[in-house]
Amino acid sequence: MNTFYMNILAVDKLFYAGSCESLIVPTPEGKYGIMANHSNIIIAVIPGALFYRPPGEEMKVAAVSHGIVKVENNKVLVLVDSAECPEDIDANRARRAAEIAREEILHSKSKQEYRVAQGHLARAMTRLRVKDHYDTSKSREKE
Numbered sequence: 001m002n003t004f005y006m007n008i009l010a011v012d013k014l015f016y017a018g019s020c021e022s023l024i025v026p027t028p029e030g031k032y033g034i035m036a037n038h039s040n041i042i043i044a045v046i047p048g049a050l051f052y053r054p055p056g057e058e059m060k061v062a063a064v065s066h067g068i069v070k071v072e073n074n075k076v077l078v079l080v081d082s083a084e085c086p087e088d089i090d091a092n093r094a095r096r097a098a099e100i101a102r103e104e105i106l107h108s109k110s111k112q113e114y115r116v117a118q119g120h121l122a123r124a125m126t127r128l129r130v131k132d133h134y135d136t137s138k139s140r141e142k143e
Helices: 091-106 111-134 136-142
Strands: 004-010 013-020 022-027 030-035 041-045 048-053 060-064 067-072 075-080
Touching (some): 004 048, 013 048, 030 067, 048 111, 060 111
Parallel strands (some): 004 075
Antiparallel strands (some): 004 013, 022 030, 022 048, 067 075
């Protein structure tokens, strides 16, 4: 089985460390896939859904924010500001954060304030999309 070693590090925690069969990250150019023995590269990560498959398991998903991915010698390092599983996302909190970010965008006085507010809105919307589309705990509650 072709695998690579991967670390997903968020600012506040180690999100995942272990073997991986495949990884798909959100980048400014679209989704970027990484498999075993990928060529060395460094790429930017934007807020979005990150998908990874540990050996012998189903594909897993995480909501990630801005960061980078470094691939070197069959090892992958994902450094992001935040990474969350769908079941750990508080949808109400994410909705409030999106509303606050929209207000910040409307009342921004500089390009920098505007861009920061856009980043906050992107993170909140990513969290909501991942929660709504990939939260398996919601489907288990219905059964």
